[in-house]
Amino acid sequence: MSNTPFALLFGKKASQKVRQLEEFLTTNWEIACCIPEETPADQLREWAFRAKAVVSGRPDSTLPDLPNLELFQIPFTGFDWITPEELPAGSAFCNSFEHEPAIAEYLLLGMLEWEVGLCRVSSAFRDKSWDGKTAGAGPTHGELKGKTLGILGYGHIGRETALRAKAFGMRVAAIANRKKPADSLADWLGTQDDLDRLLTESDYLAVCCPLNEKTRNIVDSRAFEAMKPNAVILNVARGPIVNEEALFNALQTKRIRGAVIDVWYQYPNAENPSVRPSKFPFHELENVVMTPHNSGWTEETIDRRWRFVAANLDRLARGEPLQNVAFHGTGQRQASSNA
Numbered sequence: 001m002s003n004t005p006f007a008l009l010f011g012k013k014a015s016q017k018v019r020q021l022e023e024f025l026t027t028n029w030e031i032a033c034c035i036p037e038e039t040p041a042d043q044l045r046e047w048a049f050r051a052k053a054v055v056s057g058r059p060d061s062t063l064p065d066l067p068n069l070e071l072f073q074i075p076f077t078g079f080d081w082i083t084p085e086e087l088p089a090g091s092a093f094c095n096s097f098e099h100e101p102a103i104a105e106y107l108l109l110g111m112l113e114w115e116v117g118l119c120r121v122s123s124a125f126r127d128k129s130w131d132g133k134t135a136g137a138g139p140t141h142g143e144l145k146g147k148t149l150g151i152l153g154y155g156h157i158g159r160e161t162a163l164r165a166k167a168f169g170m171r172v173a174a175i176a177n178r179k180k181p182a183d184s185l186a187d188w189l190g191t192q193d194d195l196d197r198l199l200t201e202s203d204y205l206a207v208c209c210p211l212n213e214k215t216r217n218i219v220d221s222r223a224f225e226a227m228k229p230n231a232v233i234l235n236v237a238r239g240p241i242v243n244e245e246a247l248f249n250a251l252q253t254k255r256i257r258g259a260v261i262d263v264w265y266q267y268p269n270a271e272n273p274s275v276r277p278s279k280f281p282f283h284e285l286e287n288v289v290m291t292p293h294n295s296g297w298t299e300e301t302i303d304r305r306w307r308f309v310a311a312n313l314d315r316l317a318r319g320e321p322l323q324n325v326a327f328h329g330t331g332q333r334q335a336s337s338n339a
Contacts, residue, residue, distance in 0.1 A: 005317055008047050009033045010056035010063060014075065017306055021055070024310030027317035029053075053313055058082075066091070071316050072329075075305045078238065079326055080211050087329025094312055094324045097156045098304035099296030103208075103236050104160035106295035108168070110234050110260035111149070111204050113289065115142035145169035150202030152219070153209025153237060154180065154189060161206055162186055173201055177209065192218075199226040204234060211238035219243060224250040234260040236295045239278075248280040251287055258287035262295040 007029050009015050015033035022031065032047050036059075048064040053071040056063075058081050066072075069091045077095050087093060113119065121139065124131075149165045151158040151174035162172045162185040174186045175194050183189050190197070192214070199205070205227065209215050219233070219242040227233075233256065235242050244265045250256050264277035282288050308323075315322050 004028055004030045005052040006030045006032070006047075006050045007053040007055060007313060008051040010054055010059060011035070013057050014055050017075070020303075020306045021310055021313075024307050025313060026310075027314045029313060029317065053316060055309055055313075069329075071312065071322065073309055073312055075309050078210070080238070084327045084330045087331070089329055089331035091329040092322050092325050093327050093329065094322055095326050096305045096308045096324065098308055099301045100156040100160040102298045102301050103157050103296045104164050106262070106291075107161050107206050107234055107236060107260075108164050110289060111144055111147075111165075111232070114204075114232050114258060114260075115144055115147075117141055147171070147203040148173060148201050150174070150198045150205045151186075152195075152198065152205060152207045152241075153177070153215075154183075154186070155208065155210075157208040157236065158206070159183075159185060161208065173198055177214070195223070196226055199223055200228070202231055203228065204232050207233065207235040207237045207241055209237055209241060211241055215241050217241070217243045219246070221246040221249070224255055227256050229255070230257045232256065232258045232260065236262045239263045239265045244278060244280065248278070248282060248285075251282070251285050254287065258289075260289040260291075262291045263293055267293075 009018055009021070009031060012035050015035055018031055018033050034044055034047060036044070045064045048066050049068065051066055051069055053073060054063070054066065054069060055073045055075065057074060057076065066088055069088050072087055072091060072093045073096075074094070075096050077097055077099065079093065079095055082093070084093070121141070144165070145168060148171040149161070151161060151172065154162075154174040154176040158174055158176075162174065162183075165172050166185055172186045173188050174183075175190045175192055175198050177192065179191055180189055195218070205219075207219065209218075217240065221243065224246055233242065233247070247259065251259055261282065266275050266277055266279065268275055276283070277290070277292075282290060312322055312324070
């Protein structure tokens with residue numbers, strides 16, 4: 001049997017990146033691509049048995065047992081859809097970041113659009129020309145300088161956003177899931193115990209934290225009551241971190257100034273490929289900027305992520321510590337199913 005390690009690219013999206021992955025690898029791997037609906041079951045079972053590493057998005061169907069798995073690598077960040085029990089004991093589950101520059105730029109663009117209104121002003125000027133005004137007669141617009149950016153979740157995205165916000169002369173306040181050392185980018189840095197302070201001080205609130213039981217609905221109706229009337233919320237993390245109904249009500253009643261929303265509550269599926277992103281009609285509100293979960297989706301992000309995937313496979317092949325280990329499998333679900 002060959003000593004060359006075997007990697008399985010599982011799913012249509014992952015399989016499309018095989019050439020890119022092979023280009024970035026510096027160690028020798030045997031790679032197979034599996035599209036579940038196209039791969040015979042016996043072939044998939046053979047590959048799953050041999051796999052030292054699996055590179056996959058969220059599986060469209062259940063993978064067979066992976067008895068020799070050492071690494072389950074996803075080429076994106078969120079992993080709220082999988083638990084340690086689902087992977088073999090001792091195997092590492094690793095995610096990928098690399099999207100933080102793109103999302104940080106998106107957040108700055110969102111804030112600048114609220115202050116400057118470039119698209120709105122351009123549209124009005126196209127329609128009405130000078131509209132009886134002279135040059136310099138307006139309309140006036142705001143500035144980011146001097147405004148407070150509150151960052152809920154001070155990780156990769158939060159720090160990249162703080163870096164750019166400080167360049168615009170903004171004040172930065174941030175909270176993390178645990179106590180962290182003082183940071184030169186943040187004017188103050190606290191924990192979730194400081195949420196009320198963050199809410200009351202922020203002109204812009206950027207939601208950048210992971211979704212878990214502590215953060216689900218952390219921004220609720222009480223939180224919106226605590227926010228400034230002219231505050232704008234920007235969510236680039238996960239929809240359910242912000243309570244869906246409370247967000248809609250706060251925007252519809254203009255309890256807050258507005259929102260920039262990139263992550264949602266309903267996503268397309270086989271039964272409803274054109275589903276609206278929420279059960280509430282956000283698309284009817286004028287104080288909402290809506291985008292289809294693409295804030296981090298740049299060609300540069302994709303390239304960086306697959307370079308990272310290749311680098312982690314290289315580390316595994318050389319016996320070096322893996323990066324971005326989110327958890328290790330416990331094998332409990334597999335053990336119970338084989339009992």
